[in-house]
Amino acid sequence: MQLDLKTIEALAPDQASLGAAAKLTKRSNWPRLETNEQFGLIWGECQGSGSNPYRVAFDTRDHGYKCTCPSRKFPCKHILGLMWIGATAPASFDRVDQTPEWVNDWLGRRRKPGQPPMQAPASSEGKSIDEAERPEQSAPVEDAAAAERREAAQRKRAEDTRSAVSAALDELDQWIADQLRLGLAGFVDSCSERCRRIAARLVDLKATALAGRIDELPARLMALRSEEKPDAAIRELGKLVVLAKAWRAAPDDAELKRLVSTSETRDQILGNPDAVQVESDWEVLGEKIETRRDGLVSHATWLLDLKSPTPRFAVLLDFFPASAGRRSGAFAPGDRFKARLVFYPSRNPLRALVAERLGDAAPGNWPAFAPDATCDPLAAYAAFQDGAPWLSDCPIILPAGAIALDEKDGAWWQAASDPHGIALPVAGSVSQTLLGLDLAATAALWNGARLELLASQSSIGRLDLS
Amino acid sequence: MNELEQAGLARLRDGWISGGAMFEIAPVAWKEVAAASSPDEQERRLLAIAAQALDVALRPAAPKSLKRRPPLPVLALPTLPERLRPLLRAALKYAADARLKTRVATLVASRGFVLHPMDWMPAASYQESPDVYAPWVDWQAGADGEKQSRREHLTAETWDDFYPAARRTALVDLRRTMPALARTLIETKGASEPAEVRLALIELMRFGLGADDVPFLKSLSADRSGKVREMAGRLLARLGERGPIDGGTDDPTAELAAFIEEGKSGFIRRRTTYAPIKIKSPAQQARRADLFVSCYFRDLASHFGKTESDFIGAWQFGVDDSADLFLVRMVSVSGSDVAVACLADLLVAAGGKLALLVLQLMLRLDGGRKRVLIRQILNDAQNLAALNLVEGADAGWLEWGDLTKGKTISALRSAVSGDNDVTKRSAEQYLEAIGFLANPVTAEKLIGEVVATGLPPASPSLSLLRLNAALAENPSKSDR
Numbered sequence: 001m002q003l004d005l006k007t008i009e010a011l012a013p014d015q016a017s018l019g020a021a022a023k024l025t026k027r028s029n030w031p032r033l034e035t036n037e038q039f040g041l042i043w044g045e046c047q048g049s050g051s052n053p054y055r056v057a058f059d060t061r062d063h064g065y066k067c068t069c070p071s072r073k074f075p076c077k078h079i080l081g082l083m084w085i086g087a088t089a090p091a092s093f094d095r096v097d098q099t100p101e102w103v104n105d106w107l108g109r110r111r112k113p114g115q116p117p118m119q120a121p122a123s124s125e126g127k128s129i130d131e132a133e134r135p136e137q138s139a140p141v142e143d144a145a146a147a148e149r150r151e152a153a154q155r156k157r158a159e160d161t162r163s164a165v166s167a168a169l170d171e172l173d174q175w176i177a178d179q180l181r182l183g184l185a186g187f188v189d190s191c192s193e194r195c196r197r198i199a200a201r202l203v204d205l206k207a208t209a210l211a212g213r214i215d216e217l218p219a220r221l222m223a224l225r226s227e228e229k230p231d232a233a234i235r236e237l238g239k240l241v242v243l244a245k246a247w248r249a250a251p252d253d254a255e256l257k258r259l260v261s262t263s264e265t266r267d268q269i270l271g272n273p274d275a276v277q278v279e280s281d282w283e284v285l286g287e288k289i290e291t292r293r294d295g296l297v298s299h300a301t302w303l304l305d306l307k308s309p310t311p312r313f314a315v316l317l318d319f320f321p322a323s324a325g326r327r328s329g330a331f332a333p334g335d336r337f338k339a340r341l342v343f344y345p346s347r348n349p350l351r352a353l354v355a356e357r358l359g360d361a362a363p364g365n366w367p368a369f370a371p372d373a374t375c376d377p378l379a380a381y382a383a384f385q386d387g388a389p390w391l392s393d394c395p396i397i398l399p400a401g402a403i404a405l406d407e408k409d410g411a412w413w414q415a416a417s418d419p420h421g422i423a424l425p426v427a428g429s430v431s432q433t434l435l436g437l438d439l440a441a442t443a444a445l446w447n448g449a450r451l452e453l454l455a456s457q458s459s460i461g462r463l464d465l466s
Numbered sequence: 467m468n469e470l471e472q473a474g475l476a477r478l479r480d481g482w483i484s485g486g487a488m489f490e491i492a493p494v495a496w497k498e499v500a501a502a503s504s505p506d507e508q509e510r511r512l513l514a515i516a517a518q519a520l521d522v523a524l525r526p527a528a529p530k531s532l533k534r535r536p537p538l539p540v541l542a543l544p545t546l547p548e549r550l551r552p553l554l555r556a557a558l559k560y561a562a563d564a565r566l567k568t569r570v571a572t573l574v575a576s577r578g579f580v581l582h583p584m585d586w587m588p589a590a591s592y593q594e595s596p597d598v599y600a601p602w603v604d605w606q607a608g609a610d611g612e613k614q615s616r617r618e619h620l621t622a623e624t625w626d627d628f629y630p631a632a633r634r635t636a637l638v639d640l641r642r643t644m645p646a647l648a649r650t651l652i653e654t655k656g657a658s659e660p661a662e663v664r665l666a667l668i669e670l671m672r673f674g675l676g677a678d679d680v681p682f683l684k685s686l687s688a689d690r691s692g693k694v695r696e697m698a699g700r701l702l703a704r705l706g707e708r709g710p711i712d713g714g715t716d717d718p719t720a721e722l723a724a725f726i727e728e729g730k731s732g733f734i735r736r737r738t739t740y741a742p743i744k745i746k747s748p749a750q751q752a753r754r755a756d757l758f759v760s761c762y763f764r765d766l767a768s769h770f771g772k773t774e775s776d777f778i779g780a781w782q783f784g785v786d787d788s789a790d791l792f793l794v795r796m797v798s799v800s801g802s803d804v805a806v807a808c809l810a811d812l813l814v815a816a817g818g819k820l821a822l823l824v825l826q827l828m829l830r831l832d833g834g835r836k837r838v839l840i841r842q843i844l845n846d847a848q849n850l851a852a853l854n855l856v857e858g859a860d861a862g863w864l865e866w867g868d869l870t871k872g873k874t875i876s877a878l879r880s881a882v883s884g885d886n887d888v889t890k891r892s893a894e895q896y897l898e899a900i901g902f903l904a905n906p907v908t909a910e911k912l913i914g915e916v917v918a919t920g921l922p923p924a925s926p927s928l929s930l931l932r933l934n935a936a937l938a939e940n941p942s943k944s945d946r
Contacts (some may be wrong), residue, residue, distance in 0.1 A: 039923050059796030099924060101552050107924035177506035180513065181698030183485025230483050231520055238517020261926045363548065382522050404532040412532055415651055433583045436605060448521040460545055463584055 018132035024081030033355030035093035070320035168205030243390035250367035281361035286466025336361035510584035525740035539601035604629030641673035661691035703800035722757035742789035758792035774805035845872030894927030901930030906938035
């Protein structure tokens with residue numbers, strides 16, 4: 001590895017980036033650090049502020065780099081951090097012969113392979129490694145009166161927010177009543193415009209999470225057949241009524257606050273002693289990437305706990321601006337890894353953060369927890385709704401079955417042995433190949449109207465369906 | 467949810483669709499829960515109850531007419547091991563079109579594996595897939611669910627049990643092993659098929675074509691389809707028989723011969739030569755082209771009193787490139803096997819651009835001669851793009867010595883290390899082509915060679931070579 005601190009200093013876009021990178025040089029921030037000396041590559045996974053670690057790679061021969069974080073600084077602090085470790089503690093990198101697929105993908109896409117090293121900026125003026133390494137000056141000690149003023153201000157802000165959200169929910173209630181009075185046929189027809197208006201009001205009144213959900217309602221309705229839309233509208237508006245009532249009953253409830261106004265930060269979740277923590281082997285079932293109307297891309301990575309006796313899921317949820325372009329995730333469907341996850345407090349804990357990566361897990365089949373034919377495949381969904389009737393997407397494991405087509409070529413999942421006569425409509429179109437395969441078990445998201453397939457186990461192995 | 471509540475929910479739903487207050491028509495039990503001081507609040511509460519009922523108590527009504535496809539047939543080879551699927555997917559991603567993707571499948575099949583159906587499926591319309599995929603081709607073609615292409619032997623009785631692709635594969639096998647039996651089947655079952663299918667069946671007669679086929683082929687001179695008669699005529703010509711020629715009473719072979727002049731060469735041993743005469747007009751050019759297509763090669767050679775091989779030996783290649791091309795195509799279509807072999811050997815020995823004319827003979831060449839051609843192309847390294855034009859070549863046999871003997875390696879080295887992007891991209895295509903042809907050792911060595919020269923080790927153009935090398939434990943059948 002031919003890296004020195006002067007190169008890092010020269011490549012850094014500004015002093016602030018160097019300062020931020022200095023904080024990332026602790027080994028504990030990097031669950032994985034590897035190098036392939038033959039190819040002059042170093043790469044790693046850095047735990048940033050998202051739920052997924054960022055994948056960071058650097059080519060020491062030509063100073064090319066890649067990071068999956070959404071930063072608009074190039075190179076970002078993660079790249080600088082990786083280089084910094086490479087320059088000062090090369091022994092931290094595990095030496096491997098094979099480069100992982102995501103590094104190969106990046107190398108393959110690079111525009112000018114084999115070019116000589118990029119010329120560093122003409123000077124390192126205004127940037128200093130020494131400055132970045134210097135410990136930050138500690139904040140002046142706050143006197144008791146100032147602390148009290150700050151806390152009072154915080155309480156005031158919280159009270160103001162609560163009042164604003166309460167007013168937002170009053171407006172939402174009135175809006176829902178208006179939709180019923182005017183008729184859902186009209187609502188379905190002009191859903192986009194009506195939802196946009198109330199969502200804007202909710203944003204003004206600090207109910208931002210709720211606004212985002214209502215903004216997505218038109219897209220959910222659009223995906224359905226016209227005869228299904230009124231039922232879907234009743235279902236979603238009814239859930240909003242329940243959510244509003246639940247928040248009024250418990251405005252400090254963490255889950256309800258997250259669904260109505262704002263979410264906790266990563267540090268708050270990791271520092272929460274009541275947050276559920278699960279150390280296990282996890283398989284990446286699939287990904288769901290959606291561009292939202294507010295310009296953000298939501299990237300959900302669904303995981304299955306491979307050691308749990310009953311199906312247990314987790315979802316790693318990240319948001320980044322659509323303008324940042326396509327962003328690859330830290331995991332690919334089918335990946336298996338050992339990790340300690342911390343779940344956001346919830347009645348049905350699903351959203352989680354990777355607190356610690358503990359290496360790779362062995363490949364294999366899912367545990368045999370798929371319910372047998374006598375069980376109701378939607379029993380898990382009913383229990384999920386009992387706990388949190390305001391939620392929609394529920395991950396489930398379906399028993400042995402297959403995909404069949406209706407007269408309009410719509411796809412349905414149908415149980416192989418079907419005492420309940422249940423068939424569930426599948427969202428979107430499916431691969432023709434899937435229609436000829438027997439599915440031993442299927443992981444999917446059920447929202448009461450459509451099944452979104454994530455992955456299946458079959459006689460020819462795992463099928464990635466997301 | 468009981469029936470009363472279901473009916474109540476349906477009324478609420480219909481009411482809300484058109485708009486208005488629905489509290490009064492709600493089920494009694496729901497009204498008790500939803501009662502409130504404000505009418506709006508009552509409606510919202512009813513809405514919440516209805517939403518829960520729709521979510522949990524009602525299930526989607528499954529249509530009675532749900533149809534399942536027949537199970538995807540299990541193929542005769544095992545599926546590629548899971549650990550190799552990332553390499554395979556990379557190779558498929560790099561392969562630009564269906565033909566190149568099929569080539570990846572052919573390489574893998576030569577090593578004893580089939581691809582995972584979610585990674586690649588042969589298209590129903592594409593006949594060049596390896597034979598092992600015939601059951602999937604038929605499955606793709608949309609079977610009616612009752613036929614099963616699982617009969618081991620194709621006979622007149624089992625004819626209808628085979629789907630077209632499986633039947634084609636079985637007939638080709640049969641023509642190679644028991645040509646008379648296959649001919650009888652084509653004769654008896656083909657008669658009732660439409661012209662398009664009949665033509666495809668007659669075309670299969672080229673496999674294992676022999677003198678015993680002559681009576682049947684001659685009988686086709688009375689076939690209803692002109693295309694079938696034409697095909698039969700060409701096959702007969704290959705066997706040295708004169709086939710039926712549609713057209714007027716004039717002798718087209720004599721007309722074609724008029725475009726060729728006889729000459730002499732050599733001082734001591736005077737020998738006869740044949741060369742195309744100089745064409746004077748585009749109309750003449752077009753007429754000559756038509757005649758080369760419609761006449762049979764044996765008839766042309768006979769017109770000059772020569773055997774097919776003697777005529778080929780006497781032809782003056784290089785005088786008129788388009789006449790050379792027409793002649794080679796003519797031999798390919800109606801020349802005997804001996805004539806095809808003689809012409810291929812002559813052209814490969816000539817090397818340079820003449821060797822590339824052998825590409826016109828691909829359908830008639832055996833695997834051995836295709837290998838000779840490929841070695842010639844590699845040796846010259848002037849036209850490596852022609853590697854991609856060698857149709858039906860065996861997979862996985864090319865040895866390291868075949869690359870190092872000629873100029874291929876140095877050409878690849880200079881392309882990869884140079885600054886010219888166009889040359890680089892071409893070199894990457896050659897690497898893909900060699901990725902199909904090479905044996906695992908060659909693949910491994912070539913990767914090392916080009917990476918040492920400067921190609922990024924993870925370049926997608928190396929993906930087929932990498933897959934090939936990773937399949938080292940399973941040498942290709944053609945390489946054993």
